[in-house]
Amino acid sequence: xxxxxxxxxxxxxxxxxxxxxxxxxxxKKIELFGAFVDVGVGRDGLVHISALRPERVNxxxxxxxxxxxxxxxxxxxxxKAGRLDLTMIEPLAVDWSDLKAGQIYTGKVVKLExFGAFVDIGAExxxxxxxxxxxxxxxxxxxEITKVGEEIQVKVLGVDPRKKQIKLSMKxxxxxxxxxxxxxxxxxxxxxxxxxxRAQEGRVAAGKGKAKFKGNRREQEDILRRTLATRxx
Numbered sequence: 001x002x003x004x005x006x007x008x009x010x011x012x013x014x015x016x017x018x019x020x021x022x023x024x025x026x027x028k029k030i031e032l033f034g035a036f037v038d039v040g041v042g043r044d045g046l047v048h049i050s051a052l053r054p055e056r057v058n059x060x061x062x063x064x065x066x067x068x069x070x071x072x073x074x075x076x077x078x079x080k081a082g083r084l085d086l087t088m089i090e091p092l093a094v095d096w097s098d099l100k101a102g103q104i105y106t107g108k109v110v111k112l113e114x115f116g117a118f119v120d121i122g123a124e125x126x127x128x129x130x131x132x133x134x135x136x137x138x139x140x141x142x143x144e145i146t147k148v149g150e151e152i153q154v155k156v157l158g159v160d161p162r163k164k165q166i167k168l169s170m171k172x173x174x175x176x177x178x179x180x181x182x183x184x185x186x187x188x189x190x191x192x193x194x195x196x197x198r199a200q201e202g203r204v205a206a207g208k209g210k211a212k213f214k215g216n217r218r219e220q221e222d223i224l225r226r227t228l229a230t231r232x233x
Contacts, residue, residue, distance in 0.1 A: 014041045014079045020091045021074040027064050035064050037072055037086055045084035047072060052088050063088075093122030096161040103156045104173065109146050117146055119154055119168055127166030129154060134170050145170070 017023075025039035035052070036044040052063040064070060075085040094105070107121035116134070118126040134145045146152055154168040 014043050014077065014082070014084065017041065017074050017077045017084065019074050019076065023072050023074065023086075025070060025072055025086070027066050027068045027070060030060050030064065030066055032060070035060050037070065039072065039084075039086070041084070043082050043084055045072070045074075045086040047086045047088055051075065051086070054089055092124055096124065096159070099123065099156060099159045099161075099166065101156050101158055104153060105156070106151055106153050107168075109148050109150045109152060112142050112146075112148060114142065117142055119152065121154065121166070121168075123166060125164045125166065127154065127156070127168040129168045129170055133157070133168070133172070136171055136174050 023039045025037040025045070027035050028038050028044055029036040032049075034046050034048040036046055038044050047064075049057050049060055052060065057063055070088060072086040072088055073091050075087045075091075077084050105121040107119040107127070109117050110120045110126050111118040114131075116128050116130040118128050120126045131139050131142055134142065139145055152170060153173055154170055155172040157167040157169050157172065159166055
């Protein structure tokens with residue numbers, strides 16, 4: 001059984017290998033616990049029996065044969081110990097340890113519910129965009145915003161690896177975009193221009209204060225004159 005899948009060109013050394021790197025190799029030897037595969041770095045890698053398929057495998061020979069060319073991915077590599085662990089199960093694009101609040105992903109909508117949409121961003125489980133996180137306005141029907149199969153951009157709000165939950169938002173991206181547009185509309189001033197503008201604003205405010213003071217003084221003088229005139233009468 002051969003996997004006709006394009007793989008990354010093999011690096012010349014074991015030190016050049018990285019986790020999740022896709023390689024093409026030849027099965028050199030089969031054991032009860034797995035298969036040894038030559039990927040061209042001078043050290044055969046081991047595909048453990050549990051890494052041959054997502055489902056349970058009883059015998060290694062049921063999946064691969066010696067001399068067969070297969071596609072594998074790097075699980076772990078230890079150049080000092082000369083150890084290379086491989087897998088035939090394509091790794092997740094996004095591990096739980098990779099997920100952080102604030103990250104932005106492009107994902108595919110895989111399911112719609114009344115309360116929101118589930119989006120596949122390459123993690124073990126789809127994340128959920130609650131209906132309240134779909135737009136900056138009130139959304140009555142999820143299908144008005146998106147549909148199954150559509151690719152959308154989302155922002156990670158929170159992650160709970162224990163519960164296998166990923167909270168996503170579409171609205172958060174709209175808010176950021178609006179803020180960026182508002183900032184772009186503001187003129188870009190140099191430090192000197194900004195200082196001059198503030199000085200001008202200060203002078204205007206001081207001028208208004210003086211004018212108000214002068215106005216009050218005139219009013220007081222008028223009242224005093226009227227009072228004296230009344231007493232004279």
